[in-house]
Amino acid sequence: MSNGSDWTTTLFVILILGSYLLSFTDLPQRMQLWRYSSFIRKKIVQLTELEEDSKRKAVKYLMSLGVKEPKKVLEGFTNNFFLISPVDVEPTDIIKRLRHLLRSRDSKVRAYVMENLPGAGEVIWENTEVILEISSALTLINKIVKHYYKLGLKYNNWILMMQLALELQQIVGLAKSYDDAIDAFMRGIPIGDGAGPLVAHYLAGNSQPEELVKETVVYNIQIDGRKVYIIKAKGPGSTVGYPGEAVEKLVEKLGGRVSKIITVDAALKLESEETGEVAHGIGAAIGDPGPEKIAIERIATKYSIPLEAVVVKMSNEEAINAMTKQIYEGVIKALNVVKDIIENTVKESEAVIVAGIGNTVGIA
Amino acid sequence: MSHTLDGISLDPFTLVTIALTLFVLAYFIALSLGGRKKQQKVKKTYTLLKCTACEYSVEREFKEGDYVGKKEGTCPKCDGEMIITAIYVKEEDNSGSASEKIIASK
Numbered sequence: 001m002s003n004g005s006d007w008t009t010t011l012f013v014i015l016i017l018g019s020y021l022l023s024f025t026d027l028p029q030r031m032q033l034w035r036y037s038s039f040i041r042k043k044i045v046q047l048t049e050l051e052e053d054s055k056r057k058a059v060k061y062l063m064s065l066g067v068k069e070p071k072k073v074l075e076g077f078t079n080n081f082f083l084i085s086p087v088d089v090e091p092t093d094i095i096k097r098l099r100h101l102l103r104s105r106d107s108k109v110r111a112y113v114m115e116n117l118p119g120a121g122e123v124i125w126e127n128t129e130v131i132l133e134i135s136s137a138l139t140l141i142n143k144i145v146k147h148y149y150k151l152g153l154k155y156n157n158w159i160l161m162m163q164l165a166l167e168l169q170q171i172v173g174l175a176k177s178y179d180d181a182i183d184a185f186m187r188g189i190p191i192g193d194g195a196g197p198l199v200a201h202y203l204a205g206n207s208q209p210e211e212l213v214k215e216t217v218v219y220n221i222q223i224d225g226r227k228v229y230i231i232k233a234k235g236p237g238s239t240v241g242y243p244g245e246a247v248e249k250l251v252e253k254l255g256g257r258v259s260k261i262i263t264v265d266a267a268l269k270l271e272s273e274e275t276g277e278v279a280h281g282i283g284a285a286i287g288d289p290g291p292e293k294i295a296i297e298r299i300a301t302k303y304s305i306p307l308e309a310v311v312v313k314m315s316n317e318e319a320i321n322a323m324t325k326q327i328y329e330g331v332i333k334a335l336n337v338v339k340d341i342i343e344n345t346v347k348e349s350e351a352v353i354v355a356g357i358g359n360t361v362g363i364a
Numbered sequence: 365m366s367h368t369l370d371g372i373s374l375d376p377f378t379l380v381t382i383a384l385t386l387f388v389l390a391y392f393i394a395l396s397l398g399g400r401k402k403q404q405k406v407k408k409t410y411t412l413l414k415c416t417a418c419e420y421s422v423e424r425e426f427k428e429g430d431y432v433g434k435k436e437g438t439c440p441k442c443d444g445e446m447i448i449t450a451i452y453v454k455e456e457d458n459s460g461s462a463s464e465k466i467i468a469s470k
């Protein structure tokens with residue numbers, strides 16, 4: 001059996017050579033780069049499909065509204081309407097500047113939609129805006145992923161490639177939920193983020209709203225002798241309104257005689273938390289880029305009004321998609337928590353403000 | 365090299381090669397099977413209507429134009445006004461027909 005020992009020697013030599021190749025060259029990294037890049041290519045195909053699908057849906061929606069050149073309208077929106085953040089190394093006035101930029105963008109987007117859909121009405125304009133925004137967000141996500149993929153290939157940056165590949169699963173999941181979300185906005189179904197406005201809607205009962213600031217309404221009701229002012233975005237179109245400005249204006253109107261401000265909002269859950277869990281705490285529960293939240297904080301501080309927050313927990317995907325039954329059940333719980341806070345901590349004849357924060361699509 | 369051809373006798377090299385090949389094959393089979401086990405669920409949107417006068421409520425499938433707060437029809441029990449109080453999605457286990465499976469996999 002001399003050939004047996006021959007093979008043992010060959011095997012030994014191969015093992016030694018192999019371990020040299022693996023330890024002292026970047027061959028393993030090259031192989032990883034190749035493997036990860038082929039994985040990323042597959043995911044990019046998926047992302048592109050999602051992008052195309054969202055565009056198809058947007059075009060279909062625009063066509064159903066009688067737009068003659070829906071593709072052109074969509075293309076005119078995608079890639080345009082970006083927002084450059086204000087200078088932050090000199091923070092003086094930054095909120096004012098940011099607010100100004102956000103408002104300018106809002107009115108520019110509205111002008112664009114109105115120009116293409118004259119006479120369609122507020123609800124349709126609002127829903128169209130969101131559908132265009134989602135579609136262009138998907139284009140942006142796809143572009144950014146492609147950007148890092150190409151950079152990784154260009155500079156043989158296998159760490160970048162690996163990071164991108166590991167993140168992609170989550171990114172594709174988010175993109176998929178964006179694409180799904182378009183359906184909810186096309187059909188006017190309340191989304192998870194509508195938890196706050198829904199609580200406000202239930203609390204308001206059948207009282208009549210009054211438009212306090214743009215796209216934001218206030219209801220005035222009595223609960224056991226307590227004056228309750230309820231603020232929410234004006235429905236049932238897709239808008240979040242300007243709750244910060246509304247709270248500020250209302251508190252000033254009441255001369256600061258408010259014993260409590262309660263904000264109700266959807267909050268991102270941690271992975272271990274259940275959808276629809278309700279929690280309450282202190283502060284302004286609102287997730288805008290800054291101006292609305294700071295307006296609530298400033299006015300509460302100015303008059304020393306306690307600021308309480310009630311949140312309904314959900315994932316990012318659930319927040320932008322059609323409201324699930326669990327979230328609806330969370331809304332009912334949150335409503336009871338708000339009622340409890342009012343009954344137990346606000347004295348009779350005192351005033352309290354409840355602001356339902358979030359997108360009010362499908363909720364009048 | 366003729367001595368390698370007569371061997372059904374398994375030398376260490378062949379053994380290692382076979383073992384490695386089997387391992388890689390098993391790995392890929394396990395990977396491809398693992399991905400397919402996901403349970404498909406069907407999502408359906410429902411509209412909940414409640415009577416403003418009595419406790420009567422009814423759940424039906426969502427229709428275009430529905431929104432929370434919309435008044436719709438009268439109560440079959442007391443002739444009171446019916447109002448849409450909630451719209452939500454329910455996930456249902458896919459034990460149903462083939463057509464439902466197609467919807468779920470979209």
Ligand SMILES: [Zn+2]
Nearest residue numbers: 415418439442
């Ligand atoms: Zn009835």
